[in-house]
Amino acid sequence: MRLSRYFLPVLKEAPSDAQIVSHQLMLRAGMIRQEAAGIYAWLPLGLRVLNKVEQIVREEMDRAGAVELLMPTLQLADLWRESGRYDAYGPEMLRITDRHERELLYGPTNEEMVTEIFRASVRSYKDLPKNLYHVQWKFRDERRPRFGVMRGREFLMKDAYSFDLDAEGARKSYNRMFVAYLNLYARMGLKAVPMRADTGPIGGDLSHEFIVLAETGESAVFCHKDLVEMDPPGADVDWYGDLQPLVDQRTALYAATEEMHDEAAFDAIPEGDRLSARGIEVGHIFSFGTKYSEPMKAYVMGPDGKEVPAQMGSYGVGVSRLLGAIIEASHDEGGIIWPESVAPFHVGIVNMRQGDGACDAACDSAYKALQAAGVDVLYDDTDARGGAKFATMDLIGLPWQLIVGPKGIADGVVELKNRKTGERVSEPLDAVIARLTGKAA
Amino acid sequence: MRLSRYFLPVLKEAPSDAQIVSHQLMLRAGMIRQEAAGIYAWLPLGLRVLNKVEQIVREEMDRAGAVELLMPTLQLADLWRESGRYDAYGPEMLRITDRHERELLYGPTNEEMVTEIFRASVRSYKDLPKNLYHVQWKFRDERRPRFGVMRGREFLMKDAYSFDLDAEGARKSYNRMFVAYLNLYARMGLKAVPMRADTGPIGGDLSHEFIVLAETGESAVFCHKDLVEMDPPGADVDWYGDLQPLVDQRTALYAATEEMHDEAAFDAIPEGDRLSARGIEVGHIFSFGTKYSEPMKAYVMGPDGKEVPAQMGSYGVGVSRLLGAIIEASHDEGGIIWPESVAPFHVGIVNMRQGDGACDAACDSAYKALQAAGVDVLYDDTDARGGAKFATMDLIGLPWQLIVGPKGIADGVVELKNRKTGERVSEPLDAVIARLTGKAA
Incomplete structure (x- = not known):
């Protein structure tokens, strides 16, 4: 590309409301432009990086056996009433009324819709396991959007959803995503540590956040320092084999976000191995059993002829937010230092x-x-x-x-x-x- | 891809409300699933075609010198008040209020936003011509959505916007898009005819629709039959040279949509060359001068040191709708027949x-x-x-x-x-x- 024909509006100085370095640098480098609070246009340079990050996520999902589809941004309120989340979800949900007074919402996540898609056609254990994912714009009406794309309102997320017959299958699906996540962050030059996490409004009993350590991170995190330097499993994993040892290798070491922090367990680590830092959440995976399949009647027939609600999990990566995380992790006084894999x-x-x-x-x-x-x-x-x-x-x-x-x-x-x-x-x-x-x- | 691991929910029969063959076949082939009136999920097979169509559009835009960015789906109402369109746009605009009672809208098009982005950084004729485009989901709250993705509410559009110093430059930018469009439809196996068209709510004095002829087309069209079989200009066009002869070659022959139809001019064509048919609009290009740049104060300095509002044009391709048009043009009783360039x-x-x-x-x-x-x-x-x-x-x-x-x-x-x-x-x-x-x- 010839710069004379490109569109690269670099700025000498970042606006004063840009508090963190990634936000400042993305504005200065002509990557993004704010169009409303927490809503950004991706200028050509920013879009090129966004596409590269998205493509790495896609390749690692495909490798781990997930199948890509694309759900719309707007959803019916009635669909969310089936799971009970329409009323439970707070003011972060952007509720919309169309010209015929039908209630819609701008999807903040897609558990309900993907469950609806699954139940419409899948009937038998023979079609399982299934993992469906998409990369789509989401909206969460943050009370106080800030830090540029790190806490925006309209943001790009990859969300995958697994369906299995039983808890054992669900665990395997969870492990595939766990391992895929280790690889995808590593490909972007990030050291992301899986940490035990709260399940929040998604629900479920098994959950990990993937955290990039950064001084400007939004929350405190605690872990064994060996986790930070551990090599990723790599692409030649046997995806349908036993991934539990790879997962155990990480989860055996202490790592937790603030909400899940266990002071006593942390203190049991030798002092020199304790790492107390701040972190940026760049992914969150959940296993939540039948929380959606049961009320929404997503049943599958087992080999015994009995119908059971599918065991589900969901797996998110904040694609647009990752650009901020990469810059937080890789810059100097002159500007951004892109890892080769995502350089524009x-x-x-x-x-x-x-x-x-x-x-x-x-x-x-x-x-x-x-x-x-x-x-x-x-x-x-x-x-x-x-x-x-x-x-x-x-x-x-x-x-x-x-x-x-x-x-x-x-x-x-x-x-x-x-x-x-x-x-x-x-x-x-x-x-x-x-x-x-x-x-x- | 192994089908046993894929997600291809084919149907024996299409739902009875699917009236046209493309809608029926997209549902039966497991390409899309309706999630609300005029709002579709793209299932894996459909998404693969959507991506291929989008990529062809992108390549032809890039070749013609346009630069890709990505504007958000939601926009501020105040931005549209600058052009006067917020109040002028009818109930097709989906108006939204966020948690802080700020007025937003789901973009049906992006003239205002791209003008805002342009005026924030471009000051001089030296930076012109500029053509910025994106491929993004749009929303138009159609009163009666139907025909599947052909007249949906949430739809994927490529929209490009050109900026020039003067009318002569604007005409060259218009011609580049005109020629790029001829190529991009041809690459998808479509015979799209440029026709004089009404400018509607976008405004302006020069406009063409690109129409695919099909029995199930939404409107009547009239043209010289030679236009249908004319070869596309091809990729080795001199994009910054004189494209007027290529454009004139088409516009010299009669072709108009119903709204712009001139009975007398049509009757002047030898009877055997007259083609009166139905058509599907798959693109619409406009040159509208200073309609947005003037009220929104997007001024550029000319070589004479004087500031003038930029001359603009906009150029849309209905990316998701194209899948319907391709199927209407290419199927038999057994199902879809994909052109190789867009086959999933x-x-x-x-x-x-x-x-x-x-x-x-x-x-x-x-x-x-x-x-x-x-x-x-x-x-x-x-x-x-x-x-x-x-x-x-x-x-x-x-x-x-x-x-x-x-x-x-x-x-x-x-x-x-x-x-x-x-x-x-x-x-x-x-x-x-x-x-x-x-x-x-």
């Missing part, structure tokens, strides 16, 4: 003297070569000064900067800078292209 | 005798080989009877069916059926795989 572009080309024939020719050639190799590249072909271009590149945090200046070109070299380490090498353009495309020069 | 899977494998060692082995081998080659494949590994499997495959309309039965396996062959032509060949499995993956055997 892999390389930024900085033309230090736009209009200079040799510089333009080298940049054009690099741009074409990188594009041809399938590398996402943003080419700053504007007539801004070099200093301003550097500041923008650092701010938006692309992993690599390819710097083309007249002096270097006269010497036959360009510069390649790594955003994270700050390391620079000066090499002929061909060699730099080869590095970036993974080919030997 | 490229090949369906039918195992005629699940549980038979030789059949299972051949199917598994085909499944793995096709997946490894990057071919989207749905493997019917259920224990349904062969006849039921055939009916489902015809219904869901995958371009190719690979049929594996015990008799063929004994003879060393499998069968490959083309859904569209019904042609069948019997060949060794290796040869069939080679055909499907485009490799010589």
Whole structure:
């Protein structure tokens, strides 16, 4: 993408109401723009990252056997009356009346609707296990939206729902999601720790939150420090085999959010291994048995010919919120430092003297070569000064900067800078292209 | 995807309120499920097609120089008061009040919001032309939603918005979208004819609807028959060159929707070239000058140092509705016939005798080989009877069916059926795989 044709409204300073660094940086880097309290437009740079994060979540869901569908944003109030949650849900639910005075709501979550979809067609244990997920915009009318996309009102969530015949099957479904979550956060460069959590309005008796540790986290968390550095299970897990050992390996160590914190159990950890920190919730999984299937009559026939309500679980990932969490975990005074897996572009080309024939020719050639190799590249072909271009590149945090200046070109070299380490090498353009495309020069 | 792990709730019969064939087939093929009047869940098979259609639209927008962002579904009423449309828009606008009594609405379109985003950062003619688009769920509270996704209330739309310094630039932006639209419909196997159209509540003086001819179309249309068979311009258009001849080639021939119909002009066409038919609107483009930029103060500085309101246009494609239009244009008594570009899977494998060692082995081998080659494949590994499997495959309309039965396996062959032509060949499995993956055997 040529910057002159792109839309990247970077700001020198963030608005004063942006309190945390991720919110400030997302505004400054032209990733988002607030359109109402807690409601954001995703500008082109922000959308590119959102899409990459969403795609990682999708791939890990698919790998773990979940099947994607897409439920609408608006739901019937009557559907929520079936589970009893329409009246139980507080003012965070956005209630809407249409032109025919029918009561609708903007979905804050989808347990009821997916149960309705399931019960309409699934009858037999032979069709189980089933895990249906979607990635859709949700709305929660937070009393006090803040921290940008970290606590917005309209937000993008991945929510998966599992259906099983019995508790044993439900546990296996829960474990598949538990393991998939470990992998998906790791792919985004995040260290997310599963912690015992309160089940809140979703209900159920088994629940974990996935927490990224960050000073600006919204709540206090407590865990054994080994959990933070544990490697993810990886993609070659046997998804339909026994995942319990992988889960036990984590749950054997103490980890709990504030609401579930057990002081005595925490104190039993050797002092040097105790970690008391603040955390950002980036996922929440629940196993809640028949809480919805029973009142909503989502029954399946077992091998014994008896009908039983399906055992269910639900599994959420805050997709839009993850961008904030990633930035909280990965930035410096210059701006964002994107992990390669979610970077909006892999390389930024900085033309230090736009209009200079040799510089333009080298940049054009690099741009074409990188594009041809399938590398996402943003080419700053504007007539801004070099200093301003550097500041923008650092701010938006692309992993690599390819710097083309007249002096270097006269010497036959360009510069390649790594955003994270700050390391620079000066090499002929061909060699730099080869590095970036993974080919030997 | 193995069907046993998928979620494909096909129906023997469509509900009686489904009046048109696309609605009936989408319900029967397990693509959608109604969750409220005009509000649908996209089941896994439907979502796959929706994603493919959306991706084609995206690619053609990107090619024509438009830049993608994503605006939220909910908007502030006050924003629409700036343009005067909040009060002007009728009961089709879904008006919402949040917990703090702030007035919101579920966006039916985004002229106001994109103008707000534009004016916040663009100041100079040097940043023009600019075309910003998004693909987002919209809501129009239709009085009488019907025809499934063809006239839903919550629907997916691509809407692009162009900004230029002057009328000449605006015309070029309009032409880029006009040409991009010709290409994008053609890529989906549709013959869409641009027709002069009424500008309705969007406003402006230049507007075309893109119409797919279909007996079940919602409105009468009139055109020169040559327009229907005209080839699309193709991808190698010079997007920043002169596109006027390509546009003139179409607009020189008569084509108008009912509201804009000119009987005398139509009668001037030689009788054999007149086409009077019914049509489905699948896109609508508008050039409306300063209708929004003037009241909303979206001004840009020209080269002469004077500030002028930006010249704007907007360009919509009904993404979810396109699925209905494609099915209306491409089906037979057995079900849907997907064009390859939007098919949910490229090949369906039918195992005629699940549980038979030789059949299972051949199917598994085909499944793995096709997946490894990057071919989207749905493997019917259920224990349904062969006849039921055939009916489902015809219904869901995958371009190719690979049929594996015990008799063929004994003879060393499998069968490959083309859904569209019904042609069948019997060949060794290796040869069939080679055909499907485009490799010589």
